[in-house]
Amino acid sequence: MQRLLYLKDVSTLALDHHRCNGCGTCLKVCPQAVLSIVDKKATIADKDACMECGACAINCKQEALSVRSGVGCANAIINGALNRDSACCC
Amino acid sequence: MTDDLQPFKMITPAPSECGCGAPATFTLLSRPGKDLPFVEDEIDTPAGSVPRIATRLTAGDWWGTIRTRWGVGRMTYGIPPGLYAIGTPNAQSEVLVTANYKLTFDLVRRAMAGGDFWILVLNSAAINVWCAAGKGTFGTDELIRSITSAKLDRIVGHRRVIAPQLGAPGIAAHKVKEATGFKVVFGPVRIEDLPVFLAAGKKASPDMRRKRFPLRERVVLIPVELVTAAKWMLLLSIAFFLLSGLGHPAGYWAGAMSSGVMATAAFAGILLGGAILTPILLPWLPGRAFSVKSLPVGMALGAVVVTLFGGDLGGWSGRFEASAWMLIIPALTAFLAMNFTGASTYTSLSGVQKEMRVGLPLQLVGAAAGLMLWITSRFTA
Numbered sequence: 001m002q003r004l005l006y007l008k009d010v011s012t013l014a015l016d017h018h019r020c021n022g023c024g025t026c027l028k029v030c031p032q033a034v035l036s037i038v039d040k041k042a043t044i045a046d047k048d049a050c051m052e053c054g055a056c057a058i059n060c061k062q063e064a065l066s067v068r069s070g071v072g073c074a075n076a077i078i079n080g081a082l083n084r085d086s087a088c089c090c
Numbered sequence: 091m092t093d094d095l096q097p098f099k100m101i102t103p104a105p106s107e108c109g110c111g112a113p114a115t116f117t118l119l120s121r122p123g124k125d126l127p128f129v130e131d132e133i134d135t136p137a138g139s140v141p142r143i144a145t146r147l148t149a150g151d152w153w154g155t156i157r158t159r160w161g162v163g164r165m166t167y168g169i170p171p172g173l174y175a176i177g178t179p180n181a182q183s184e185v186l187v188t189a190n191y192k193l194t195f196d197l198v199r200r201a202m203a204g205g206d207f208w209i210l211v212l213n214s215a216a217i218n219v220w221c222a223a224g225k226g227t228f229g230t231d232e233l234i235r236s237i238t239s240a241k242l243d244r245i246v247g248h249r250r251v252i253a254p255q256l257g258a259p260g261i262a263a264h265k266v267k268e269a270t271g272f273k274v275v276f277g278p279v280r281i282e283d284l285p286v287f288l289a290a291g292k293k294a295s296p297d298m299r300r301k302r303f304p305l306r307e308r309v310v311l312i313p314v315e316l317v318t319a320a321k322w323m324l325l326l327s328i329a330f331f332l333l334s335g336l337g338h339p340a341g342y343w344a345g346a347m348s349s350g351v352m353a354t355a356a357f358a359g360i361l362l363g364g365a366i367l368t369p370i371l372l373p374w375l376p377g378r379a380f381s382v383k384s385l386p387v388g389m390a391l392g393a394v395v396v397t398l399f400g401g402d403l404g405g406w407s408g409r410f411e412a413s414a415w416m417l418i419i420p421a422l423t424a425f426l427a428m429n430f431t432g433a434s435t436y437t438s439l440s441g442v443q444k445e446m447r448v449g450l451p452l453q454l455v456g457a458a459a460g461l462m463l464w465i466t467s468r469f470t471a
Contacts, residue, residue: 029258031301052438055258070439073432
């Protein structure tokens with residue numbers, strides 16, 4: 001089976017190398033293996049696989065990672081735009 | 091359990107950016123207790139009695155799962171949050187954190203059968219771990235509150251809890267540690283991997299940390315998509331069926347029976363393409379955007395509908411009608427396929443926004459042009 005990847009070059013994930021202390025917590029919480037450790041620092045190895053869940057950023061004590069997190073759900077975005085508070089994706 | 095717990099009320103999250111929120115008002119049983127169907131008995135702890143739960147699912151549990159998968163009572167399928175026990179846990183036993191969505195709770199107790207664990211159920215407003223973590227209800231504050239109100243420090247001698255990895259978007263482990271002294275260990279993505287994770291000294295293999303989207307998971311999500319979309323397709327079918335007879339040279343019912351039946355077949359095709367075939371074929375369809383992936387499916391179904399149900403393509407009426415459905419079917423199939431982004435496990439907010447910015451106007455133009463062609467076909471010989 002082909003690996004499922006969503007749109008290219010859209011993720012807002014950003015990493016400040018100077019702040020990173022290489023603890024590796026971000027690697028543990030990322031469900032898409034976006035990050036890896038190179039030379040004792042985290043690096044964004046596969047940005048297009050990032051689904052902007054925000055797990056890495058919220059768990060980075062150094063605040064080295066940032067991402068505009070949210071739910072990638074068309075129905076939710078439509079409901080949000082229409083100001084509807086209805087049941088949607090989950 | 092302790093007596094100072096407040097009667098249980100579901101959290102009602104403020105309307106978020108995503109626009110999803112649990113229904114505004116509903117209450118469940120007040121707190122974990124012996125009266126719950128999945129509770130076997132109670133065990134005593136220094137902080138009071140804790141209900142011990144069954145690890146074997148009953149026919150009622152499975153029936154509840156099936157109903158929920160078909161969208162029946164899906165947003166209110168919760169259990170009271172609080173501390174539960176599996177087996178005979180003691181002060182050294184691990185504490186597993188989970189959500190109060192019954193489907194999630196059932197997965198946990200079934201997977202951990204035969205072991206001795208404390209199960210700390212957070213109030214995620216009857217939403218699964220990952221979605222609730224994204225909304226923050228399965229989050230840092232709720233975990234801190236739950237650890238405190240369950241008096242976990244009096245029940246276990248160690249200072250750690252094991253949370254599901256997919257809870258990490260909501261739980262800042264270091265903040266929970268600061269507030270409670272409890273270390274949050276993120277376990278594997280799938281509860282089925284937890285026994286191996288624990289046996290390996292709480293180490294996850296790279297594969298255990300990855301969320302994939304295999305065929306089986308895509309298939310179980312189809313019914314909810316289907317039920318939601320089917321309502322609209324049924325309404326559209328009825329409307330088109332009734333309109334089909336108008337202006338037909340051979341009379342109202344002759345028109346309804348030809349063009350109306352074709353329209354019904356078209357909306358059934360849209361449902362099949364957008365809510366069933368595209369999700370199933372997802373990894374094999376070309377492109378990355380869901381609406382792009384759905385295009386070959388929509389075009390093929392359009393061709394099938396025109397071939398099987400279309401009128402005479404020698405005349406302009408038949409040609410207009412066929413063209414109309416060759417536009418409407420792919421456009422609406424793409425719209426339904428785009429909605430499957432919410433069920434998928436790998437799409438990002440930025441990505442979906444981009445797909446919608448480009449896709450939604452094209453789908454609207456396609457459907458509107460198709461509708462105009464269809465109306466034109468009604469008045470063309």
